[in-house]
Amino acid sequence: MPIRFVTSNEGKADEAREYLDDVERVDYDYTEIQGDLETVAAAGARDAFEALGGVDPVLVDDAGLFVRALDGFPGPYSSYVEDTLGVDRVWRLCEAEDDRRAHFRTVLAYAHRPEEDGDVQVETFEGSVPGTIVAPRGDGGFGYDPIFEHDGTTMAEMSTAEKNAVSHRGRALATFADWLAGEPAQRKGAQ
Amino acid sequence: MPIRFVTSNEGKADEAREYLDDVERVDYDYTEIQGDLETVAAAGARDAFEALGGVDPVLVDDAGLFVRALDGFPGPYSSYVEDTLGVDRVWRLCEAEDDRRAHFRTVLAYAHRPEEDGDVQVETFEGSVPGTIVAPRGDGGFGYDPIFEHDGTTMAEMSTAEKNAVSHRGRALATFADWLAGEPAQRKGAQ
DSSP states (O other): OOEEEEOSOHHHHHHHHTTOSOEEEEOOOOOOBSSOHHHHHHHHHHHHHHHTTSSSOEEEEEEEEEEGGGTTTEETTHHHHHHHTOHHHHHHHHHTOSOOEEEEEEEEEEEEOSSTTSOOEEEEEEEEEEEEEOSOOOSSSOTTGGGEEETTEEGGGSOHHHHHHTOHHHHHHHHHHHHHHTSHHHHHHHO | OOEEEEOSOHHHHHHHHTTOSOEEEEOOOOOOBSSOHHHHHHHHHHHHHHHTTSSSOEEEEEEEEEEGGGTTTEETTHHHHHHHTOHHHHHHHHHTOSOOEEEEEEEEEEEEOSSTTSOOEEEEEEEEEEEEEOSOOOSSSOTTGGGEEETTEEGGGSOHHHHHHTOHHHHHHHHHHHHHHTSHHHHHHHO
């Protein structure tokens, strides 16, 4: 049974295929609620699972940049803040702080129905990458990549391979793949 | 039939009673989705209407501070931004801008079922107050009141009476009350 990754981004689906056998990308505009990443992703996965027929398992991701001195801002609203304040103003906010530690974080939510006629279950898996907010550097990447430095290099200065090696989404996918390998339905499939 | 105002804030219910005959305050933690004020309030009213029995009409409000030079930030996420960035940092962001115009805005959403066995309908009403973002002044109010100046006075410097006279929620309530007075069910009740 394929896992339906609900995303409009083919690159995310390709990254998922590095960790999972059978991924099908599906476009569906699920409702995003307000809350932390777990809450947003879990509600989205539940919504998409039902809307897409309630049979095939569904995967949804939500991600954000969390700045420690700003109490986690912009967090779950990173995309909105990028569109309104913009990355340069986020840098200026951090420039005024002594503590510039931050992390990128992804939460994956997997909605499935383990028993036919049973309840929908939603599991979440997280991955994060620590870093430091710096003045913008580099031409690659997108979003907050130019101001997020990991091991001396900003995400916008990394090659695709370097970036994938420190991918928060990749870390969440690896945790999810480990969990999935231990699931009864998967073990049955492997026999 | 009373209008059930879904809010944990008794002050908001009291303000609504200045514009509407029969307001009952109800505590219910409706789901807040991501989106503009209209979207958030309308989805909340629909959720609350169904959860509270699907008969009595329900009123929900959502409000935010919109800074023009920041593309409307913090907007629908004003409460989250207050809790994380804080009001002083929002001031500092605006201090760096030449254009410090802003407005406070409330959207009310009213969910009702005009015909028995008919569909739920949701109407929205808005009220806004223009102002300017300034360095914090005044000890009254809450939230962004100290940095929002209207007619030379910050909201935190105003008396309750002065503040009510320029209430964005009051303006939305007045528009709603006008609309309600023209509704068939209300006219019937008035005969």
